Amino acid sequence: MSEVGVTISQAPLRAVxxxxxxxxxxxxxxxxxxxxxxxxxxxxxLFDLVMTPIMFTLLFTFVFGGALAGSPGEYLQFFLPGILxxxxxxxxVYSGVGLSTDLGKGLFDRFRSLPIWSLAPFAGLMVGDILxxxxxxxxxxxxxxxxxxxxxxxxxxxxxAFALLIAxxxxxxxxxxxxGILIRTxxxxxxxxxxxxxxxxxxxxxxxxxxxxxxxLRAFVDVNPVSAMTTALRGLMGGGVTLGEIGLALVAPVLLxxxxxxxxxxxYRRR
Amino acid sequence: xxxxxxxAIDASGLVKHFGDTKAVDGIDLAVPRGMIFxxxxxxxxxxxxxxxxxxxxxxxxxxxxxxxxxxxLASPQDVRASIAMTGQFASLDDDLTGRENLILLxxxxxxxxxxxxxxxxxxxxxFDLADAANKQVKAYSGGMxxxxxxxxxxxxxxxxxxxxxxxxxxDPTARQGVWQMIRTLAAHGATxxxxxxxxxxxxxxxxxxxxxxxxKKIAEGTSRELKAxxxxxxxxxxxxxxxxxxxxxxxxxxxxxxxxxxxGDGTALSAMAKTxxxxxxxxxxxxxxxxxxxxxxxxxxxxxxxxxxxxxxxSRRDRQVEANR
Numbered sequence: 001m002s003e004v005g006v007t008i009s010q011a012p013l014r015a016v017x018x019x020x021x022x023x024x025x026x027x028x029x030x031x032x033x034x035x036x037x038x039x040x041x042x043x044x045x046l047f048d049l050v051m052t053p054i055m056f057t058l059l060f061t062f063v064f065g066g067a068l069a070g071s072p073g074e075y076l077q078f079f080l081p082g083i084l085x086x087x088x089x090x091x092x093v094y095s096g097v098g099l100s101t102d103l104g105k106g107l108f109d110r111f112r113s114l115p116i117w118s119l120a121p122f123a124g125l126m127v128g129d130i131l132x133x134x135x136x137x138x139x140x141x142x143x144x145x146x147x148x149x150x151x152x153x154x155x156x157x158x159x160x161a162f163a164l165l166i167a168x169x170x171x172x173x174x175x176x177x178x179x180g181i182l183i184r185t186x187x188x189x190x191x192x193x194x195x196x197x198x199x200x201x202x203x204x205x206x207x208x209x210x211x212x213x214x215x216x217l218r219a220f221v222d223v224n225p226v227s228a229m230t231t232a233l234r235g236l237m238g239g240g241v242t243l244g245e246i247g248l249a250l251v252a253p254v255l256l257x258x259x260x261x262x263x264x265x266x267x268y269r270r271r
Numbered sequence: 272x273x274x275x276x277x278x279a280i281d282a283s284g285l286v287k288h289f290g291d292t293k294a295v296d297g298i299d300l301a302v303p304r305g306m307i308f309x310x311x312x313x314x315x316x317x318x319x320x321x322x323x324x325x326x327x328x329x330x331x332x333x334x335x336x337x338x339x340x341x342x343x344l345a346s347p348q349d350v351r352a353s354i355a356m357t358g359q360f361a362s363l364d365d366d367l368t369g370r371e372n373l374i375l376l377x378x379x380x381x382x383x384x385x386x387x388x389x390x391x392x393x394x395x396x397x398f399d400l401a402d403a404a405n406k407q408v409k410a411y412s413g414g415m416x417x418x419x420x421x422x423x424x425x426x427x428x429x430x431x432x433x434x435x436x437x438x439x440x441x442d443p444t445a446r447q448g449v450w451q452m453i454r455t456l457a458a459h460g461a462t463x464x465x466x467x468x469x470x471x472x473x474x475x476x477x478x479x480x481x482x483x484x485x486x487k488k489i490a491e492g493t494s495r496e497l498k499a500x501x502x503x504x505x506x507x508x509x510x511x512x513x514x515x516x517x518x519x520x521x522x523x524x525x526x527x528x529x530x531x532x533x534x535g536d537g538t539a540l541s542a543m544a545k546t547x548x549x550x551x552x553x554x555x556x557x558x559x560x561x562x563x564x565x566x567x568x569x570x571x572x573x574x575x576x577x578x579x580x581x582x583x584x585x586s587r588r589d590r591q592v593e594a595n596r
Contacts, residue, residue: 015459016390018352018427019381030378034364034371041366041407110362110423113326115352116379270330 024117031124038128039135049094049136053087054143060207061147068208073148080144081161081233082206085226087140088133088169089201093193095129096176100186112268119265122177126170133169137162153239161236164249168229171253174260181267206230225252279304279431279462280325282336282343287320287329294320296486297334302431302464302479307457309477310466311578317486318466319359319435325464326356326433339430355424356433361416362423365409369400369419372408376426394422398452414445421452432456434465438472450475470574480574484582498571501543501580505572506550509539511563516540519562526553532579541576544569 022030038045057079060068065075102108111121141149141158151158176193183189203217204226210218221227232249235241280302287295295317302308310318323329325338327347335342341349356362363372373391382390395404398418403411408419417437424432437453438446453476457463467473473480474494482490482497490497506527510519520531520540527550529543544550550569557564572580 014393015428016426019383019386021352022379022381026381027379030375033378034367034375037367037371041368105365106358106360106362107364109323109326109328109358110356110376111379112328113351113354113356114376114379115348120379 021115024120027116027120028123028127031121032127033124035124035128035131039131045094046132046135046139049087049091049132050139052090053083053136053140056086057083057140057143057147064207076144076147076149077238078209078234079207080141080149081237082204082230084137084140084161084165085168085229085233086201086206087136088165089172089197089226091129091132091136092169092173092176093190093197095125095132095173096180096193097186097189099125099177099180100183100189103181104184104186108268118269122264122268125177126173129169129173130166133165134162137165151237153237153241157237157239160241161233164229164233164236164246167250167253171250171256174256174264177264178260178267181264200224200226204230225249228252277303278337279306280308280336280338280464282325282334284334285321285324285331285336286333287317287324288332293486295324295331298483298486298488300325300336300481300488302462304430304462305457305460306479307453307463307465307477309473309480310464310483311468311470311473311480312466312483313468313582316483318468318483321483322356322433322435322464322466326354327351328356353430354433355427355429355431357417357420357424357435357437359435359439361408361420363408363416363420366407368405368407369411369415370395370404372419373423373426376423380427382426390426394425398422412445413441414448417441417445417449418452421449425456428461431462431464434463436466436468438467438469446472470578474574482578482581489581490577494574497577497581498574501572501577504544504547504550504569505541505576506544506553507539507541507568507570508554508557508564509566511565513538515562518560519557522557522560522562523553526556530580532576538565541572543572543580 057076060079060083061072061076065072065079069075069078108121112118151161153160176189179189179192183192203220204224205221206226210221210227213221228245228248228251232241232245235245278301280300282298282300285295285298285300286293298317298321300321310321312318320329324331325336325343327343327350331343335344337343338350339353341353343350364375367375370391373394374387377387377390392401392404395401398421400415400419400422403415408416411419421434421437424434434453438449441449450472453463453465457476465472465476477494479491479493480497481488490500492500506523508519508523510516516533516537520533523540523542524531527542527544531540531542533540544553547569554564554567
């Protein structure tokens with residue numbers, strides 16, 4: 001399109017009054033719509049999200065599975081719920097990276113200068129995150145099923161597990177919202193995020209039973225919130241979960257939300 | 272009508288620090304309604320910070336302001352409802368199409384489904400973007416992007432439209448397009464506050480100009496007033512022999528008692544001359560020293576010369592203050 005002679009029409013610009021203000025819920029829905037459009041326009045983001053967990057699943061199952069659990073099939077049965085937790089936590093890092101990118105581009109300046117509910121953009125990000133968690137989780141679960149994984153607790157167990165995954169993703173997400181606001185370079189958010197996440201994910205009961213670990217490490221694994229999440233998810237999908245286990249799994253997400261959601265809002269308003 | 276109703280922006284003593292740097296150091300601003308008002312200054316002068324404060328994006332450390340009669344600190348949400356801001360960096364979602372960007376904003380402003388789509392299509396047509404409506408913004412040219420960005424600020428007609436360096440990074444043709452767009456908006460009664468580092472832009476567009484340097488307002492007025500304040504008589508001299516420019520500059524400075532500015536290609540000098548006699552005297556002194564003059568003229572200073580006169584005066588005053596300490 002030629003730039004020459006580009007003008008806006010000389011006909012009177014219609015003065016447009018502001019309609020009745022939209023509700024906070026409607027603001028949040030509009031941002032949720034934006035998150036869904038992102039899936040339509042940037043489907044390759046799913047590739048980033050699922051490639052790592054797929055590689056982990058395949059490598060751990062077939063390379064280490066036999067040595068760790070006697071056979072790849074038995075190991076997969078143990079490992080799959082854990083890899084779902086890992087996927088959701090890794091996803092949260094990407095969402096912090098996305099926020100940092102958005103903030104750097106001035107897009108949020110426009111959002112912040114609008115007379116809308118100031119948390120609405122975050123509600124939209126959360127909608128996007130939850131979609132990502134569910135889609136990535138379903139892809140990993142499908143691959144697991146193809147490889148021979150069987151959730152003993154059946155469909156209700158799987159639905160319960162996904163509900164717990166969403167709660168975990170929501171809680172952990174706040175860590176990376178805060179980092180996304182504080183750190184101006186998206187790649188730094190990624191590096192920082194993974195530096196923090198890797199020990200937390202590996203020093204847990206996701207990959208192996210901690211029984212063979214040295215005492216000091218096992219002490220950490222026992223209190224690592226990721227272990228509590230994994231135990232509850234295994235219980236949900238494999239059967240035999242207790243309310244206490246679910247409660248323990250939710251401690252960290254609830255605390256993170258209570259503490260970091262107000263911090264996020266404060267940082268966002270101060271920026 | 273009292274002053275608060277008449278003014279679109281009424282600010283006094285605005286201050287913003289970033290660490291030890293005073294980005295904005297006590298600025299007063301009175302912008303009447305229905306006017307294009309330019310904030311002119313070099314990079315890092317505090318223009319963007321000033322505008323971000325007025326758009327509720329950055330909280331001032333001191334001072335107060337009303338925008339369209341709403342207090343910046345007491346009722347920021349009312350301020351937001353009466354402004355729109357197009358930032359220096361495109362405030363658009365690159366992944367979405369132009370149309371989706373506008374629909375998103377229309378929905379956020381409170382338009383429902385079909386109304387929001389209608390408003391988006393109307394703006395796309397108005398800003399000559401209908402053909403690109405369903406392309407992702409990342410595929411837009413710089414000029415198209417800027418047009419969409421400005422269209423995005425007009426979803427609801429704002430009381431004040433903030434434009435932060437609206438033509439920075441655009442090629443000359445696209446710049447002309449944006450200028451024309453701003454003039455059309457102003458012709459329909461919009462109040463526009465724009466920042467720019469281009470003197471030509473301020474001269475072309477703005478009815479009033481505030482010149483800002485190092486966080487302080489150093490002058491304000493119409494382009495004509497600013498030129499008159501610097502002195503109506505400006506002597507422009509072009510030399511035959513560029514090698515002697517240093518010597519000529521020193522001579523003019525001594526004779527006219529004014530800061531001498533060197534023009535872009537380094538062969539011409541200009542300085543304020545209080546009277547035509549002083550100018551003649553200075554020219555004669557140059558000829559007596561054997562410096563050949565290729566061309567000379569007396570006239571009004573360009574806004575560029577005004578700007579340099581003002582900023583060099585400012586830094587001279589600063590040096591004076593430091594010397595007295």
